[in-house]
Amino acid sequence: MISLTDQDIDIAGLTDLVRHDSAGAVVVFLGTVREFTRGVQTKSLEYTAYAEMARVSLQQLEAEARQRFPIIEVGIIHRTGALSLGDVSVAIAVSTPHRAEAFAAGQWIIDTLKIRVPIWKKEHYSDGREEWQHPGLPSPTESLGAPSEIPNFAADRIAAKDSAGDQ
């Protein structure tokens, strides 16, 4: 089950969805809005999605997770819109027969989601600034080579990152 929602995520409902008599382990991951990142204070966050592709991408993520891990049931819900400190931005629940698989599956899903699924976070800082988060994007004032010199394109880069795993 995957979902993109602008409402509060029902964590208890998501957890119950994956509980199963064949499962020995359930792992639930929640991403929550953190107040300080590298010393800068966040006041609120806004998540914007390319909704149509994000749903396709989440469905592919679920399908691939089921191929990689012995998953009994899995649910992935991502929030969009404005969030306050402490709010849950993403919730992932997964059940498997044994515990090591549940941790591995949960971690793979969130790590891969953060590379692939077209959703962007804009931070509103307590000093009034706002800033898109887009890891690896050069500042718009940095000069780069001409487009024709740029070798790699999205699909290759996403695939390379996926196989390398992330930090």
Place this chain on the structure above:
Amino acid sequence: MISLTDQDIDIAGLTDLVRHDSAGAVVVFLGTVREFTRGVQTKSLEYTAYAEMARVSLQQLEAEARQRFPIIEVGIIHRTGALSLGDVSVAIAVSTPHRAEAFAAGQWIIDTLKIRVPIWKKEHYSDGREEWQHPGLPSPTESLGAPSEIPNFAADRIAAKDSAGDQ
């Protein structure tokens, strides 16, 4: 926070307990009663604890987890008594600034709990048999060497297992 209880575990309450504005990640682990283990059908389970030592042991587990990982908040609840299929026997919730630490802490806590905390599971199988689960204990009908030949004792073995990690 640690707790040993013969009542249903309040998972939502445990999750809320660890959510925090400084946390970017929450991982919740649930151990649930599985119907089939190595092809044998379980009907129900019973957990018996050496309650006094189990509480001390859980407190030490929490303290050591806080030393090993940048934990913001952690809660560990273990169930005792009779459980049915699908019931939650243990729930661990942990919050940290970043996600990798939350997964690592949750996994370390459940792995270590399963080696150290004096609680035993008795399986009631659908064929009417019941059996204590005690990994590594020889069957009482197996013959062993005389007591004086037996070298290692509890403290050394628990320490060795902890440092080796488990599967």
Place this chain on the structure above:
Amino acid sequence: MNEIQVTVLFFAAARDATATESTTELLAENTRLADLRTVLFTRWPQLARYGSALLWAVNNQYASSDVCLRAGDVVACFPPVSGG
């Protein structure tokens, strides 16, 4: 030579750079994604500055630069994602 029409969507910082949500482009048949990119980078130098860091998708799937575009394709251009 026939022309095809494709829609291009911009998201997040790419939308800020172009100051538009989408554009409709008339292209020659067999235009590759790389060629469309050159067109867009020429029109919006602010977008060009993000260069190879931008991600591109065609019809909701990440696409590589040599893919041939077809009539009705929906292309999306956006910065590295930051959900989760």
Place this chain on the structure above:
Amino acid sequence: MNEIQVTVLFFAAARDATATESTTELLAENTRLADLRTVLFTRWPQLARYGSALLWAVNNQYASSDVCLRAGDVVACFPPVSGG
């Protein structure tokens, strides 16, 4: 020579083997846990069969075989744990 009194608790399969929850033992001062174990294994051969697989704790902490027991200690004897 003075005597000390310690309580020994049995759990799970160890309790089944001794058919008792606890026993009170009078021991010589400076008796080591290993010596108490020999006493108990002699009394309950069913317990002795579990041998080195059993775990031992003194006053709620895992103990090693060479620890000296003191008056009032609570010793616990049990099989490998299986909670979680």
